[in-house]
Amino acid sequence: MGLHHNSRVRRETLIDFFHDLASAGGEFLVHDDGFRTRTFSYADVGRAAHGFARRLDSAGVVRGDKVVFFSENRPEWIVAFWGCLLRGVVVVPIDYRSSPELLARVARIVSAKALLVGQDVPPIADTAGAPLWRLADLSWTDAVQPPIEPSVAIGRSDVAEIIFTSGATAEPKGVIITHANVLANIVPVEREVLKYRKWGRPLFPLRFLNLLPLSHLFGQAMATFIPPMLPGVVVFMRGYNPGEIVRQIKSRRVSVLVSVPKILDVLREQVGRMGVEAEPVEGSSHAFVRIAGRWWRHRHLHRAFGLKFWAFVAGAAPLDRELEAFWGDRGFAVIQGYGLTETAPIVTLNHPFGTRRGSVGKAIAGVEMKIAADGEILVRGENVTQGYFNADEETARAFEDGWFHTGDVGEIGPDGQLFIRGRKKEMIVTPEGLNVFPEDVERVLNRVPGVRDSAVVGISARSGGDERVHAVLVLDPGARPEEVVRLANPQLADPQKIRMAHAWPEPELPRTEGTRKLKRAALREWVKSGATPHLAAARTDRLHALVAKYA
Template identity: 75%
Template sequence: MRRTTLIDFFEDLAASHGDFVVHDDSFRTRTFTYEEVGRASRAFAAQLAAAGLTKGDKVVIFSENRPEWIVAFWGCLLVGVIVVPIDYRSSPDFLVRVADIVEAKLVLVGQDVPPVRGLAPTPTRQLHELDWAATGTPPTVEIVRDDVAEIIFTSGATADPKGVVITHRNVLANIVPVETEVLKYRKYATPFNPLRFLNLLPLSHMFGQAMATFIPPMLAGVVVFMRGYNPVEITEQIRKRRVSVLVSVPKILDVLRDYALRAAATSKDAGRVRTPGLQGSGALRAVTRIAGRWWHHRDVHRLFGAKFWAFVVGAAPLDAELEKWWGDLGFAVIQGYGLTETAPIVTLNHPFGTQRGSVGKAIAGVEMKVAEDGEILVRGENVTQGYFNAADETAKAFEDGWFHTGDIGEIGPDGQVFIRGRKKEMIVTPEGLNVFPEDVEKVLNAVPGVRDSAVVGVSAAGGGNERVNAVLVLDAGVDVDAVVREANARLDDHQKIRRGFAWPEPELPRTEGTRKLKRAVVREWVKSGGATSRHVQGTSDALAALVAKYAGRDAVSPTATIDELGLSSLERVELMVALEDAFGARIDEGRFAAARSVSDLKAIVEQGAEAAPSGAGEPVDFPRWNRSGPATFLRRISLPTWILPLGRLFVRLKVEGLEHLRSLERPVIFAVNHQSHFDVPVVLMALPPRLRYRVAPAMAKEFFKAHFFPEQFSRSAWATNSLNYYLAALFFNAFPLPQREAGTRQTLRYIGDVLQDGYSVLIFPEGQRTDAGEIRPFKAGIGMIASRLDVPVVPVRVEGLDRILHHTWKWPKSGPARVAFGAPLHLGGDDYEQLARQVEQAVRDL
């Protein structure tokens, strides 16, 4: 196992087999293998070299988690280009500042980032437009162990951004010890392969990189990326994709606990039911004890699926009570400790030897000691040599080769490390006693009615020592003073809270990626007397910023109406998904569709997962049974034997453009002008057999209104309409396409699943049949589907079918018809109206 530089690790990764990355962007799921990632990385490296980038140049990656992020990362390293990752929820101003500091040669931009301005003349490139089919051989570049691999910047909200310089040596010092340990147990994991990791940590964070780019390949594992932090979506992903390990910040475990307490009755018994295990060896007793917990809490495990067994948490402190709660349910909670400056791991709990409350032992090659003031110091090859172009900052961080972590902690006699809190956040009382905010917050969060809390030290008006202040997020009707009194009754004298404040927003300010509390922001707010401050960005500000982004404006008023903003129904769907991601809420589409102002949107977001579905939207009932084995078999037999031959009795068909279909290797969208109910069978006749039986046509849901809304129709009308619906779904693999906004998101999700299953989708973008053969304007939905789902569109023109079965006729007549296929269109961008016009023109030109 040769590991001189990270390139050696990449060569092993690229030679591996099987799936590597699964990406669910809320609309479609894409899967890429190790071989595909390796090939695309080499091709991207070759493109960088061809563009004139050389060793030592910097490329900024400003993107959400996605497979292309990993490709770009490895592509840069292959030619010695330094990666500068930035969290995709950082401000565009921060991006511009960092790009200027490092003199970036290229900025790679993701799909879910705010609009970026002010980067010129630095070129930008849309990361999601990376061509996975591209090939190329990068030039040979000599890479050595001490070459810089990446520079990671802190947020720099109140000061200049500070860049941590990370070399190949630093990262290898982290992953080689872990790899050595993993290989000891790899053979035992074979029956459970492939191990799937749902990674919710940002790739711009070092621990997120380690748990996506480095550690899963050691186990030939699969990494899953998803959008947002909604607990229902997270558990669905874990269960549906048979995930074994969730990688996240501790806050996610807290959110999931709240969800489990609502969704699984036995979760309320965590820690109360004894499962002693069988008598015998320690291993036998431990295994049977865990099995007992699984069985008793099987409704909780049913939420996550049978394969799920562990949480890996990092990037922020984990509350010991929260760790115990999940452990009592039979899940392993594995936490580590590290910093960006340590690339990132310092300590790590062994999966088969965790100790509650501990962040584990130092990994091989890392030295640790505790200074006289309790601060943890670290030394080893994993530690950075300093900050980018910041000699003074580097000198302050090191002392005799030891790095000052800024964390207060203890090291037990067996090497287990326990973190108490951040040195700079520790409160020193007038008596000279130390108060760790996390200790007080733990007591506050246990008081009924407290949703979250932040404890900060603020000096009295005359200066001097700090006093303990608590800022609380409360349920409606809960009194701040009552909460403080109850908490103080449980706290030691030096920990007692002097003042309490109610935070004016539903959530405390936290960093976007790692969900760390922005304690400095809270402290400034308390110093101002709890008055609303422009430094505080709560739900209102964040929501207004998102609405402004999708409305194409610099700012919006809370009283602005949706009509005033000019948001189309498709833009509102994208806004809804973005709001769910930003606030971790699952929003009901019916209620969202009924919103009329920005204030309405704020109320919907604040209700979030607690709000019951309104019922205002159309019911969504997409057929999946028609892609089952029996249905597929029946359709495969019926189409060529009697359905299509019956259609040929009425149609003398001429087909053109089949040469455009020969190169199709993956599912596409067939965009067809709409003339008649005969359109679908005639297009199927025209398609070559290899494509004909892998098509799913969209049919207007409104045509089957009696099926979906039986209470509005007679029993006979419902029966007839439902029969037509099921026959169309069975024999043509058709599915309903809602015309109203409330069903748009589910429709996109379903179409994405159909494409993922290997079926092309046939859509009529006009939304209605022709009167006299004319082509009506195409609706913007075809542009959104093609762009958001990243699927080629094949324009198709049909002619003559309105004279064979006009929409006003009950019976067909015989006659000639023509079907013409055009060259596939690859559409991108978010101007869906323009994309639809492009497809429409391509159809008209046939």
């Protein structure tokens, strides 16, 4: 029998965690869809999950069957998730901003028995032969007391989810996640939370505004795994308007914002529009002292967000060091970690009161990590997936001697702190054999006046030849690529210097849905296909075709 560090708390499967969640007291989920606000307690979610499990039973959806989730963040997503696990049904989540074609494609791959859809999704013509259930129609009232569970035996090695990768490559890969994988992540976090929970009681309930998609494992962790440990309240809102985000944080007395790093960047711009800035101050070696001292200096900014708000949790994509410093210098805790879908998802995590600038923290308990000879980060532990769905060759390529190859390049400091350099496959190797990480060049480019966004790719002068640095830029009106290069190159080392810059003809660079990662493969093909620094807008049809190819 698997037990938590506290022998009174059983943690054999996620169902044990659910029983604790369902029996917790107080408010759990708040949903503001822009028209009305709905609030549900932990008990409400527990009862509704049992009711949904019975609906699956009645529909003949049995243990091991797959159900695809295609919905925006909403309380019914959480209910259906737990209802599926109670029944032994495998959850297959897809970001709701993905295309209906990808939905149908994945539904066929897994032979889905049902599609659960939200309200903010495009029309679905092709359901791959599966019935379509609308989450908005999920009942909160048909659960009886006491709850009656379907008689299904669930084990640690049972598959809980199959999560398909974000779509930066042409062929989606389904990552198999078991109950044991997720527990290996949340039990160490729970152990740390319990150490500090008594000190946080005067601040309870902690409220989390969760903008990470529930189709992402870290979004799930910060919605239905970590908040119940406190217990906390999770707020879902519609859209990503920065003014509305600030309003939600203040009016709902939110303590923690959970989002992709891009939201922190958007909020930085919003702060400038709010006119509540103050001059940044010098750093401190201790996070708590730094936060407390700077809170007072920037108290007007803190009042704008509400006095209960104190932390950003950034996940799903790399966080720029300057963006981290911006918020840290103003008295907010900025917490980030490192992980992948294949690691369910956490590998390392920064402690809220022990963060280090530029670091993604130390490996959580039970996770082993090392750096390969070529700089790649290798990971092993119970949190690591057993492989990819129906893809034995892909699985074999991802593992070597029991170590999972992350595809990321990094360094481990003397105290165990991990620093990410970039993606191995995106690293540019110059003719001199020197390595250039696109993120390092992009940080410089994004500081140049007139640059709204940038992406750096390596382009070979000949087939199979060594690469040179090319930049793709989203520019303000009047800004010129040549001038950007002139200002950026003196700040770059010789191997990093930009050989050519290209003006992207649309308002935003192509990124994956949900995690907002750059689609570098599409950008590289666009440059290679003949992009010029002054590309005409007439070529956007071809541009869209290239982006779609790598979607």
